[in-house]
Amino acid sequence: MAIVVTITQPPFGHENAFAGLYVGSASLSKGLDVMVLLLGDGVYNARKGQVDPLKNIFMPPTENQVQDIIDMGGRVIIEKEALWERGIAPSELLEGIEVMESSRMMDIIIENGEKVVGF
C-alpha cells in the first residue's frame, strides 16, 4: 500500500509542490511507500536544471526534492499528455522519472490510493 501524493502546481509560484514533495520524502524516511503523481502543471517539477532558485528567488529547489524521492526509492510519475501540451521533451526530465498516460495514472489512484494526499 502506497501513499499517493498528487501535485498539480508548478514549482515556486505556489507552495503546493514544495509542500507535497516534502510530505513524500518525509513519508519515505519513515518507511512508507510513496508514489508522487505530477499532473497538469505539476509536471514542471520534473524538469532538470533549476539554477540556484534559493539564491535567485528565495525558494528551495524542488528539483532536489524530486531527486531525493527517487533516490529514496519512491516513484515519481508524470502525466504524458501534460508534457506534450507544455512542449516538454524527454531530454528535459530528471533521470528516474516515469512517464505515464493520464488514464493509467487514474488507475494508479484507484488501485493504490488508500491514502491520497493532494496538492
Place this chain on the structure above:
Amino acid sequence: MLVMKPPHSDEDARRMCGLLSSARAKGMGVGVYLLGDGVYCAKKGHRGLVGESLRSALSKGAEINASKKDLLSRAMGEADVEPGVKVLEDLESTFVEDMMERSERVTSW
C-alpha cells in the same frame, strides 16, 4: 469522491471524470458527494465534460449526492439538479458514514 469545486474551475474536473471512468471500468461502485461549490456540478442541463460524465455515471448506477443547504444557498433546488441526483439534508453525515464503512478509496477535490 468529495467534490467542493465548480465544474469549470480548473483541470481537476477532467481528473475527477477520469477517476469516475476508471473506477466504473473496473466495476467499482462509485459515490460522488457534492459539497459547497461542488453542487454546481449537479445542475441540470450542464454542458461539457463534467455534465456528460455525471449523467453517464448516473445512468450506470453511480450514487451522486448533493448538499441541500448548499443548493438552496446558491439558488437551486431539487428541481434544478440532474434527475437521479440525491439531494441530502445532511450530506456530510452520509459522506462520513459511507467513507468510513462502505468505501475502499476516497479522494477530495
Place this chain on the structure above:
Amino acid sequence: MVTSDRMLTLMLFTGPYGAQYADHMCHVAEKALEKGYRVEIFLYGDGVHSQLKGQNPKTFYNVGEALTRLAAKGAVIKSCQRCSGARGYIEGEFNEKEGRYPSSKSIDAVKIYSLYGFVDMIGRTDRLLTFGSA
C-alpha cells in the same frame, strides 16, 4: 466520544475565510466525531492560519471556535512547525513536556508540531482527506 477503532485524518492546506474549505473540513470532522470515529487534523501551508487566536468574523463561520470545539470533542489537531514558523506563530523551542512549539498567537486546541506528525497520522489512519490543496 471515540467508540470506533477507525480513524479519519483531515489535512487543510488553505487559510480560513478566503474559501470554504476550512468550513467543510470542520463540518466533516464534526460528523465523524459524532459517529464515534477518531479524528486527527493537520494544518499545513496557509492552513496554519486557522490556528490564529482571536478570530472574529462578522458573518462567516468562525473556524477558530470550530477547531476549539472539535478538540474538546476529542479531535487531535496539529499544525506544521515549518509553515507556522514562516508565518510568525512560533515563539520558542519545542516544548517536550507539552509536545508543541510555544505560541501565544495560536489557540490552545492546536499543537504546532513537525511535519512528521502528519506522516505519523498518514501511517495510522484508515481514511485521509485533503481540503483546499489544489
